[in-house]
Amino acid sequence: MVERDSWPRILPFAAYIAFIFIADMLARAGVPAAQLRWLYAVKIAIVLALLFFHRRRYTELRWTPPGARALAVASASGVVVWLLWINLNAGWMTIGSSAGFDFHSDGAIDWLLVAIRIAGAALVVPVMEELFWRSFLMRWLAAADFLRVDPARCGWRAPVVTTVLFGVEHNLWLAGIVAGAVYSMLYVRNRTLWPSVIAHGVTNGLLGVWVISTNQWTYW
Numbered sequence: 001m002v003e004r005d006s007w008p009r010i011l012p013f014a015a016y017i018a019f020i021f022i023a024d025m026l027a028r029a030g031v032p033a034a035q036l037r038w039l040y041a042v043k044i045a046i047v048l049a050l051l052f053f054h055r056r057r058y059t060e061l062r063w064t065p066p067g068a069r070a071l072a073v074a075s076a077s078g079v080v081v082w083l084l085w086i087n088l089n090a091g092w093m094t095i096g097s098s099a100g101f102d103f104h105s106d107g108a109i110d111w112l113l114v115a116i117r118i119a120g121a122a123l124v125v126p127v128m129e130e131l132f133w134r135s136f137l138m139r140w141l142a143a144a145d146f147l148r149v150d151p152a153r154c155g156w157r158a159p160v161v162t163t164v165l166f167g168v169e170h171n172l173w174l175a176g177i178v179a180g181a182v183y184s185m186l187y188v189r190n191r192t193l194w195p196s197v198i199a200h201g202v203t204n205g206l207l208g209v210w211v212i213s214t215n216q217w218t219y220w
Contacts, residue, residue, distance in 0.1 A: 004057075005057065005146070005147055006136060006140070006146075008050075008054035008057040008058070009057075009058075009131045009132050009135060009136035010132065010136065011050050011054070012047045012050040012051050012054075012128045012131070012132070013128055013129065013131075013132035015043070015046050015047055015050060016043060016047050016125070016128060019039065019040075019042070019043035019046070022039070023036055023039050026039075034105070037101075037103075037105075037110070037113060038113075040101070040113075040116065040117060040120065041113070041116045041120075043120075044116065044119075044120035044124050044125075047124055047125075047128050048124050051124070051127060051128060051131075058131065059147065060131075060135045060147075060192070060193045061127070061131075061193060061194070061197075063194070064192065064194075066190070066192070066194055066195055066198070070190055070195055071195075071198065073186070073195070074186060074194075074195040074196075074198040074199045074202070075198065075199070075202050077182050077183075077186060077195075077199040077202075078198065078199040078200065078201065078202025078203040078206070079202060079203075079206065080182070081175075081178065081179045081182050081183075081199065081203040082202070082203045082206040082207055082210070084175060084178050084179075085172065085175040085178075085179065085203065085207060085219075086207070086210060086216075086219065088172060088174045088175040088178065089172060089175070093172060093173065093174040093175065094171055094172055094173065095168065095170075095171055095173050096171060097171070097218075098171040098218045098219070100216075100217035100218035100219065100220050101117070101217060101220045103117070103212075103217075109212070114208075114212060117208060117220065118205060118208035118209070118212075121204040121205070121207070121208050122201045122202075122204045122205035122208065123201060125200075125204060126196075126197045126198075126200035126201040126204060127197055129166075129200065130183065130187075130193055130196045130197045130200055131193070133162050133165075133166050133180070133183075134151075134162070134183060134184060134187045134193060134196055135187075135193050137158075137162050137165075138151070138154055138158045138159055138162040138184065138187070139151065139154060139158070141154075141157065141158035141161055141162065142154040142155060142158045150191060151187050151188050151191050151192075152188050152189075152191050154188065159181075159184045159188065162180065162184065163177055163180035163181045163184055164177060164180075165180075166179070166180035166183075167179075167180055179200075179203065182199065183196040183199055183200055184196075186199055207219060208220075
């Protein structure tokens with residue numbers, strides 16, 4: 001039963017990570033960046049398909065509208081994380097370097113690719129990552145039968161471990177740790193995953209708009 005519940009939360013995340021590896025290997029093999037532009041769209045489509053296929057398994061995503069206060073706190077948290085994300089960028093706060101993704105084609109921005117990127121980052125990635133990091137891994141570290149674990153009773157070790165791992169998954173590791181801590185706190189406090197998903201989506205959506213507005217492509 002535990003494995004049957006685990007895999008629907010692991011597979012979308014694993015597919016997402018696998019495509020990052022594939023893109024890196026293709027780039028190292030000399031495939032021009034212009035030919036890899038649509039790989040993100042394929043990645044998001046596959047992740048979305050996996051989420052849709054397993055949708056009935058995600059009991060934690062059964063929609064119960066958050067109260068006005070919870071929605072406001074989640075949205076404000078997403079804004080704060082975004083502000084910190086674009087400022088926690090000193091050399092010691094990063095792991096490696098990010099080439100980013102420039103959506104210019106023949107001197108003009110490809111707005112279809114931009115729309116896919118922002119939609120994927122703001123709508124698909126938050127659901128996929130919160131299902132894996134918070135709903136699954138954080139509770140699984142507390143007990144193997146993770147679906148029975150109350151988020152508010154995970155103790156301190158599980159949230160700390162998942163927050164650190166979430167941070168080092170990102171190039172901006174310190175910003176990632178701060179984001180993971182905020183999303184974990186929302187999950188623990190509300191005992192439902194949606195506030196974390198909403199905050200995560202607000203952060204990613206604002207980051208996408210900021211990247212396009214400022215041409216800070218390395219953040220993508």
